[in-house]
Amino acid sequence: MRKDLHEENRLSWNAATVAHNSHKGDQAAFFRKGGSTLRPEELELLGDVEGLSIVHLQCNSGQDTLSLARLGAVMTGVDISDTAIDFARQLSQDSGIPATWQRMDVYDWLEETVQSEQRFDLVFCSYGAICWLSNLEVWARGINTILKPGGRFITVEFHPVMGMFNEKLERSYDYFVDGQPFTWEDGVNDYVAISREGLTPGNALEGIKEFKNPHRVHEFFWGIGQIVTALLAAGLQLTTLNEYPYSNGFKPFEQMQALPNRRWSVPEGQPNLPLMYAIAAQKPR
Numbered sequence: 001m002r003k004d005l006h007e008e009n010r011l012s013w014n015a016a017t018v019a020h021n022s023h024k025g026d027q028a029a030f031f032r033k034g035g036s037t038l039r040p041e042e043l044e045l046l047g048d049v050e051g052l053s054i055v056h057l058q059c060n061s062g063q064d065t066l067s068l069a070r071l072g073a074v075m076t077g078v079d080i081s082d083t084a085i086d087f088a089r090q091l092s093q094d095s096g097i098p099a100t101w102q103r104m105d106v107y108d109w110l111e112e113t114v115q116s117e118q119r120f121d122l123v124f125c126s127y128g129a130i131c132w133l134s135n136l137e138v139w140a141r142g143i144n145t146i147l148k149p150g151g152r153f154i155t156v157e158f159h160p161v162m163g164m165f166n167e168k169l170e171r172s173y174d175y176f177v178d179g180q181p182f183t184w185e186d187g188v189n190d191y192v193a194i195s196r197e198g199l200t201p202g203n204a205l206e207g208i209k210e211f212k213n214p215h216r217v218h219e220f221f222w223g224i225g226q227i228v229t230a231l232l233a234a235g236l237q238l239t240t241l242n243e244y245p246y247s248n249g250f251k252p253f254e255q256m257q258a259l260p261n262r263r264w265s266v267p268e269g270q271p272n273l274p275l276m277y278a279i280a281a282q283k284p285r
């Protein structure tokens with residue numbers, strides 16, 4: 001595990017989260033009016049969450065966490081970023097949707113929860129979470145341990161194949177890097193401004209302009225095989241592995257085709273690529 005790098009990532013995420021939220025308008029009003037940030041892919045896999053205890057790992061500013069709470073789940077949101085968790089707490093209060101928030105490294109939170117008696121019906125993470133994990137085995141074992149028998153792990157994620165291309169959609173990076181840290185000196189960027197209409201449903205503001213992150217960041221790229229194998233080795237049973245030829249909200253390349261429902265695919269006429277995947281796995285009863 002590379003907690004030294006996780007700490008550097010915390011600083012980069014703190015700075016980027018301010019920029020990201022600056023474009024999103026009045027999010028409390030969005031939630032008070034019944035808004036939800038969840039997408040059909042995760043809603044289908046999650047099913048009815050009423051009454052379920054769910055931990056949302058790497059919840060950032062808590063928008064999906066609150067959307068799940070609104071559906072009747074008892075939510076805990078965990079994130080390493082101080083700014084994100086402060087924002088989530090305030091949003092929870094201002095929107096009147098309750099949730100429990102923990103500002104912690106996901107590995108520290110898993111370790112602490114494993115030692116406790118708290119167990120969950122469901123562990124959820126999505127859209128840019130797994131690439132920040134420096135050790136898949138420890139993460140998967142932690143998830144398996146904190147689930148109740150029959151409990152589920154669900155993720156909808158950006159496909160690691162997306163990470164092989166630069167913003168001009170030129171093949172630039174290896175697929176097989178085995179989680180070796182990859183350092184971006186310019187830090188977490190303002191992908192909300194870049195993806196604008198994709199990530200600011202109905203309430204975009206101009207917000208911070210030309211954001212420059214002063215803190216570098218480190219990502220850990222894992223292949224689909226490694227992610228699934230870590231979950232299986234931890235004792236979970238795979239029930240779903242989906243791949244999708246589009247990206248929800250996030251626009252990773254300069255030239256992309258806008259699809260309905262704030263989705264993006266490669267430009268028309270180009271061979272398609274897997275841009276997202278989803279996993280559902282269950283702890284045996």
Ligand SMILES: C[S@@+](CC[C@H](N)C(=O)[O-])C[C@H]1O[C@@H](n2cnc3c(N)ncnc32)[C@H](O)[C@@H]1O
Binds near residue numbers: 061105133
């Ligand atoms: C792309 S965001 C996830 C967004 C999320 N899907 C949502 O609902 O908004 C990635 C998040 O992972 C968090 N993160 C990165 N490394 C972490 C770690 N070691 N422990 C906990 N959170 C971490 C970041 O602070 C950031 O909020």
